[in-house]
Amino acid sequence: MSEVAIVGIGMHRFGRTDGVSGRAQAVHAAREALRDAGLRFSDMRFGFGGSHSAGDADTLVSELGLTGLPFINVANGCATGGSALIAADAAIRSGQHDIGIVIGFDKHPRGAFDTDPADHGIGAWYGETGLMVTTQFFGLKVQRYLHDHGIAPGVLAAIAEKAFRNGARNPMAWRRTELSAAEIAAAPMISHPLTQYMYCSPGQGAVALVLCRADRARTYTGRPVYLRGAEFRSRRYGSFEVFSPWLASERADSPTVEASAAAFAAAGIGPDEVDVAQVQDTESGAELMHMAETGLCAHGEQEKLLAGGTTEIEGRLPVNTDGGCIANGEPIGASGLRQVYETVLQLRGDAGAHQVPGDPQVGFTHVYGAPGISACTVLTR
Amino acid sequence: MIRLVDESLFTRTPDGVALLGSRCADCSAYTFPRQGGCPRCTGSAMADVPLSRTGTLWSWTVQGFRPKPPYCGSERYEPYGVGYVELPGQLIVEARLTETDPERLAIGMPMVLELVPFRDDLDGVPVHTFAFVAGSSDV
Numbered sequence: 001m002s003e004v005a006i007v008g009i010g011m012h013r014f015g016r017t018d019g020v021s022g023r024a025q026a027v028h029a030a031r032e033a034l035r036d037a038g039l040r041f042s043d044m045r046f047g048f049g050g051s052h053s054a055g056d057a058d059t060l061v062s063e064l065g066l067t068g069l070p071f072i073n074v075a076n077g078c079a080t081g082g083s084a085l086i087a088a089d090a091a092i093r094s095g096q097h098d099i100g101i102v103i104g105f106d107k108h109p110r111g112a113f114d115t116d117p118a119d120h121g122i123g124a125w126y127g128e129t130g131l132m133v134t135t136q137f138f139g140l141k142v143q144r145y146l147h148d149h150g151i152a153p154g155v156l157a158a159i160a161e162k163a164f165r166n167g168a169r170n171p172m173a174w175r176r177t178e179l180s181a182a183e184i185a186a187a188p189m190i191s192h193p194l195t196q197y198m199y200c201s202p203g204q205g206a207v208a209l210v211l212c213r214a215d216r217a218r219t220y221t222g223r224p225v226y227l228r229g230a231e232f233r234s235r236r237y238g239s240f241e242v243f244s245p246w247l248a249s250e251r252a253d254s255p256t257v258e259a260s261a262a263a264f265a266a267a268g269i270g271p272d273e274v275d276v277a278q279v280q281d282t283e284s285g286a287e288l289m290h291m292a293e294t295g296l297c298a299h300g301e302q303e304k305l306l307a308g309g310t311t312e313i314e315g316r317l318p319v320n321t322d323g324g325c326i327a328n329g330e331p332i333g334a335s336g337l338r339q340v341y342e343t344v345l346q347l348r349g350d351a352g353a354h355q356v357p358g359d360p361q362v363g364f365t366h367v368y369g370a371p372g373i374s375a376c377t378v379l380t381r
Numbered sequence: 382m383i384r385l386v387d388e389s390l391f392t393r394t395p396d397g398v399a400l401l402g403s404r405c406a407d408c409s410a411y412t413f414p415r416q417g418g419c420p421r422c423t424g425s426a427m428a429d430v431p432l433s434r435t436g437t438l439w440s441w442t443v444q445g446f447r448p449k450p451p452y453c454g455s456e457r458y459e460p461y462g463v464g465y466v467e468l469p470g471q472l473i474v475e476a477r478l479t480e481t482d483p484e485r486l487a488i489g490m491p492m493v494l495e496l497v498p499f500r501d502d503l504d505g506v507p508v509h510t511f512a513f514v515a516g517s518s519d520v
Binding site for chain 2: 111114116117123124125127128129130131132133136139140141143144147188189190191192193237244245246247248249
């Protein structure tokens with residue numbers, strides 16, 4: 001078995017880039033990642049990639065080069081990027097291939113993410129009566145979470161405030177203007193207790209990564225980052241997921257709990273050793289819940305950590321250092337790989353104005369999405 | 382005869398209209414709406430069962446904007462709340478709530494099922510769906 005390293009990273013800036021297709025953004029990211037590793041597309045032995053709404057990743061070869069490589073499309077909702085990465089990890093770890101590329105990209109129109117209940121096996125009544133609304137789910141989920149753990153809702157504004165503050169320090173972010181907790185709390189209520197500025201927006205962007213056998217990593221870069229664990233899980237009976245006309249009375253952990261525990265176990269690294277973390281923050285409540293579900297802190301401990309600045313860039317456990325989904329938006333196919341891109345930047349010491357001080361050694365990423373899936377990675381220098 | 386959004390969701394009981402779910406003969410798990418396979422034990426011995434008309438509020442929110450299609454509700458039935466209501470010994474069902482004031486909603490409060498209009502059809506006839514209202518019985 002080979003260990004796996006990331007030797008090239010590339011990104012197309014997130015946000016709304018009029019006149020540039022999602023595919024063009026993906027090609028840009030791929031070329032940047034190849035350039036970063038000092039390689040050409042003809043050096044790639046495999047590709048995995050996907051987008052939700054911007055086309056098939058395997059068609060990118062018409063632009064990148066018709067080299068005959070196996071390029072497999074991945075379609076796994078918000079975990080598309082994470083799933084592509086896990087597939088690449090397995091391809092290298094198993095010895096099937098030595099080097100390849102993963103690409104995640106997307107381009108959503110304003111107010112995207114209308115979903116047909118039939119795609120989820122749910123009757124038309126669910127959409128017609130106004131229950132097929134993702135923003136509702138996040139409100140319902142965090143409402144219960146705040147109740148269960150005795151957390152005051154003020155923490156939700158504090159999390160969004162941190163996201164915009166970090167985004168303002170990240171030149172690749174979409175939202176680069178700081179907003180105060182008071183402004184965030186006073187914004188229109190979308191789904192109680194979550195206001196407009198606590199949610200991310202559908203966006204655009206692309207990320208590509210070049211991965212190879214760890215023992216060859218230094219051929220391509222002086223600063224490889226090692227993928228020590230990459231795990232994916234789907235929901236169990238009793239978890240609380242989006243588009244659920246009913247929930248089981250017996251409760252079960254979210255897929256995040258299992259995916260993160262498995263990634264840490266594979267890496268032989270504990271959550272207490274993490275120096276920088278990116279967790280899915282579709283809205284503030286998601287960051288709140290995921291901090292604990294991933295094992296980075298205890299349930300109910302988040303208020304204290306936020307108030308004490310622990311999850312700030314300069315804190316002991318920096319979370320969503322690039323501004324997360326809230327400041328970067330959500331191009332579904334690209335988000336999971338954005339987290340890995342940001343973590344590689346941080347571990348290389350290349351994050352500039354939003355660099356975590358103190359020479360971080362261990363990074364962690366977590367994506368979560370419909371219909372109850374999570375993918376996590378543990379990365380080290 | 383009251384017009385319903387989807388007749389297959391409902392059943393008539395002596396206490397009034399109830400939601401129609403499934404119960405697994407092997408492991409006693411419930412689902413709503415009805416389905417043929419059991420998500421708990423993976424078996425396929427599901428039988429129709431009327432669900433409890435009363436429960437307690439398990440979580441809630443208020444829909445703060447008019448959803449896009451496939452939502453087709455009429456403006457005069459807005460805004461609406463959304464909640465999960467725990468039906469004791471059965472399951473936790475998602476439903477519209479008639480209450481939209483956050484000050485008057487609290488986890489744990491007793492709720493009872495009611496049919497409410499959510500849209501008018503082209504002839505102005507109201508179409509009903511299920512919702513929960515605060516209260517412990519049909520008064």
